[in-house]
Amino acid sequence: MNVTRRPARTSSAARSAAVLTTMSLALASSALLGAGAGVSTASSHREAPLIAADPQVDNTDVYAFTSPDKQDTVTLVANWLPFQEPNGGPNFYPWADGAHYDINIDSQGTGRPDLTYRWTFHTEDQRGTNTFLYNNGVVNNLTDKTLLFRQYYTLQEIREGCDPVTLVEHGTAAPSDTGRASMPNYAGLRQQATVQLPGGGQTVATQAADPFFLDLRVFDLLYGGNLSEVGQNTLAGYNVNTLSIQVPKSRLALKGDPKRNPVIGVWSSTEKRTLKLSPGKADPVGKYVQVSRLGNPLVNEVVVPAGLKDAFNALPPSEDHNQPALVAKVLDPEVPKLVQAIYGLPAPATPRTDLQEIFLTGIAKATGGPFQVDLNSQLLNKDVNPKRFVPAEELRLNMSTPVTADPDRLGVLDGDFQGFPNGRRLGDDVVDIALQVMEGATPGHFIAALAAGDKVNTADKPFGASFPYVATPYAKAVNQPN
Amino acid sequence: MRSLPLLLTTVLLCGRLAAFGALDRGQPPGVPTSADGARHAGGAPPADGSLARAVAVDQQRLREVPGDAAGWARLGGEYVEQARLTADPSYYPKADEALHRSLTLTPEDNVDALTGLGALANARHLFAEAGEFARQALAASPLHWPAYAVLADARTQLGDDAGATDAVQHLLDLRPGTASFTRAAYDLEQHGRTDDARAALRQALDGAYDPADQAFCRYQIAELDRNAGRTADALTGYRKALATDPGYTAALAGQARAEAALGRTDDALRDYADAVGRVPLPQYLLELGELQESLGHPDRAREQYRLLRAEQDLAAANGVVDDLTAGQFQADHGDPAEAVRLLRAEWGRRRNVLVADALAWALHRSGADGEAIGFAEQAAAHGWDDNALFLYHRGEIERALGRSGEARTHLAKALATDPAFNPLQARAARASLTALGG
8 A cells, every 4th residue: 555655743643543553453354365276177176266255244334323303213324335436337236135134222231132123125137138237317216217226125123022023015225326417316316215114213225425434544554654644534435335214212112111211222233044055955045144243333343353253243242241252352452452562552451341331231330330320221221120131242322312412523532422332423433432442531531642533523425414314325436536 | 344345445445545645646546447346447357457456555565564464364365366366376375475474473363364374275285284274263263254165175175075065054154155155056066966056056146246256156057057068058157257257267268168069169269269378277278178189180289288287387386286187187188007196196185076086087098997986986976976077987987897788878878968078078978879889
């Protein structure tokens, strides 16, 4: 990678970005391996892909917040398939047919979903053999014949111990934006794709500008690389696939009572169906297997040890406390040690019970953790049985926290209690927050050396004031000269 | 999770990030046109595609940040992939060095480096070693699914049939996707369950995102069609694979095989020449040589065989042990006694059905039919009963032993399965069947 060399500055900005580097370690791509023999007959040694990129089912982020314009509801947003390059067409980024795209809610603190919203897509491809283009003319409406590739979904509400309820039988996903000429009014298409739910609320499956923001050049600086500057949003210009659902708080709360039971844990997950070899059986259909999972941002990248990342993706949160290596890493994380070794910033004392409280239990006096404040643990729910409560990695939201009129990007750390880690709003600067938290910051007590963070403080495209809040997709190639 | 798959990272690094350096010098960065096409941006062959750029990016990065263990593991994996795409075995020593540097930097539980070393060992045909690396990776991380893929490949090649199936099922249970469905398909194919294999490949294709992976799936489906004698369907499939990924040379060679089987000799020769020009795999050279031999051009055939030997020497010099291909070649076009020697050595290393078949054939070619028949039967032991080449070899051995009825059955079945399974041997099979009055 090419980074302009300039004399190193020892400012806090430089230092904090360098620290960020260490945090973003695991953001780097996994090795892509080939199992084939370069020199052999294909018949004697089958060359199958070993690590095939599967971004369609790769969770990137989950958000959960009280809807600012409809405060009796919560909006849940989950994203998949990052780094979609908008080329003004013909690029299309479909949802994976038949996969389960889930947003899970744990209102009892058991690490198991009390409620799952499950989207399952199927594709209608009318392109035939004449064209590879996804539309053969301007698309003004989802029903226009010019749109040749459509995806539909069913949305189910699955509650433990009940039959699944179908909320949406035949929803239409808003297509990938193939550019201004093809889709002059993408916001209109998204509006058409938004479905009102029985019992209140709404949902949409759409492409969106990736709301996540950070400076990825931190990769380059690890282990003494030279930081010259930060402040460039590396994700600006790329799109993601977004599932968003807005529902009344009473649908999410334990016993339907958000006053008595205001806290929920949230995570997204993806399941794909496998097959069974079982010789002799005619029908080799297998079970659904969880291949991806995401609650708090950056946890799998920054906290989970390398050897455990696959396990983390495969397991439900209810199993987290049975993974001693995972808990050990939360209590004794790598990043602050690296930072101390390389940059001389002293690592906070271990065990890091503060991190355990933030990531695994939620913040409440009853957890026995170091924070003497009741914020967002399910233990605050009056109808929770504390005996069934287990530490589990979830994004926890207290639905009773009042909406902040003027949100602070640093959330709870800067005294805005409606921000991350109490849920996550689209504008919360989770990279800077996580960096501060890793290095031992507590609400009101910042690590001065890191005050500037990665210097990317907002996403490039403004968020909407109403559902689904995520910005419409970028329609211009990222690497195009402006 | 917000990890960055290689091809996406490549876009990012080669596009967005390279721009920072380039901007100061006022040069536009070279940028792939899209994330999903990054590996072969603009239809460029893989050698010039994003993998090569990713390698360049990682090399540069590791020059600046040599302590990045994960980066070395990634680069090592990229070298193994490069070797696969270019058939240039000189990438193996580079992969070896990168992976070991990663291991030196992070000796404990370095799952990615261990898995990479396993993949490299498989590529070099050091299958026992590959299995060992996979086991180490799994000991450190029991749910690390890529290690099960390495283990499955190793056991398949070692002839541990039940163990291979078990590893593939583990892989399937951990990670449904291209890597697992394609391996499931091979497992099913080897057990004679061709329809199930095709279904598994369709499932793989449905879920494949990267054009290179899609092309692989389409190519394998076409291979099943061709091996079942559905040559026209196969040709369509190879063409689709090439349309998906123009840089996928295997599909070009497949297209040539299908054209040869359909009697479209000029097209076949052109496509073979093109394929060999891109990737001089011994398999392609052998097929082209046999086609030319069947067309009455022994001189041109000998030229391909000469190149084939040179390729094999090159591979051996880079740590590839492939006595199977060498033995198969010697049995039909060289010294059958040498073939027996090579294949006995290979059989000593691994009890794979392909080795059993090749050894049976080499023994037959050197006149040892009494011993050959046992190996021919072992080749069929796991139920791969629709493999035309196996059937032909077995039929000829039975004919030499005077078992006319069985010989007729197997020769006829070989030709029924795929009447054009090989330009030289299909002809020989028909002649033998005629001689047997079948």
